[in-house]
Amino acid sequence: MPRRPLPDAPVPGRAGPRDGAGTPREPDRVAQIQQEWARERPDLDVTPQGVLGRLHRLAGFLTEELVEVYRRHGLGEGDFDVLATLRRAGAPYERAPGELADHTMVTSGAMTKRVDRLVAAGLVTRRRSEVDGRGRVVALTDRGRGLIDRAMDDHMANEHRLLEALTPEQRAELEDLLTHWLRAYGG
Missing domain, CATH: 1.10.10.10 (Winged helix-like DNA-binding domain superfamily/Winged helix DNA-binding domain)
Structure with a gap:
C-alpha cells in the first residue's frame, strides 16, 4: 500500500503546511509520531491521530489553563x-x-x-x-x-485569551465542526 502524505509532512510539489499567516509550520509532536508510524508501519493509516492526538493534547493543556483560574478563586x-x-x-x-x-x-x-x-x-x-x-x-x-x-x-477573560491564536473566522469554523462532531455522539 503506498504511503499517504502526512498532514505536517512535506508533500512533493507543494510548499508544505502553513499557519494562518502563510508561514511554513514546523511539524508538531503529533506529526512526528505520525511520521514515525509511517516509517515503521507504512501499511497502517494513522491519519486519525492528526485530529485525535492534537485534540487530546489540546484538551490537557486547556484543562490546566482553565483549572488554574478556578484555583485562584x-x-x-x-x-x-x-x-x-x-x-x-x-x-x-x-x-x-x-x-x-x-x-x-x-x-x-x-x-x-x-x-x-x-x-x-x-x-x-x-x-x-x-x-x-x-x-x-x-x-x-x-x-x-x-x-x-x-x-x-x-x-471568560481566560477563555478569550486561550482562543487568541485563532481568527474569528477560524473560531466560528472550529465551533461548527466540533458541534457537528459532538452531535454525532448524542452530545
Missing part, C-alpha cells in the same frame, strides 16, 4: 461547575440536586459530595423544596453568587 473544577450552573439558572439561583447532576454530567453521589463541600464553605444552601416538601433544593448564597460572578469574569 479557591474552587475546584467541580465546585466551579456547580456554582456556575446555579448562577445561570437565574434568580433565585437554585436547582434540585438531580438537575444539578444532569447539568454538570456527574452522578448524584458525586453531586452530593460537591454540594456538601460548598455548603460547608458557605457558598450554597440546601433546603427542602417549597414545591415538593420531599425534594431538596440547592441555592447560591450571596457569598456564592459574588464568588462565581468574579470567577466567571476571570474565566
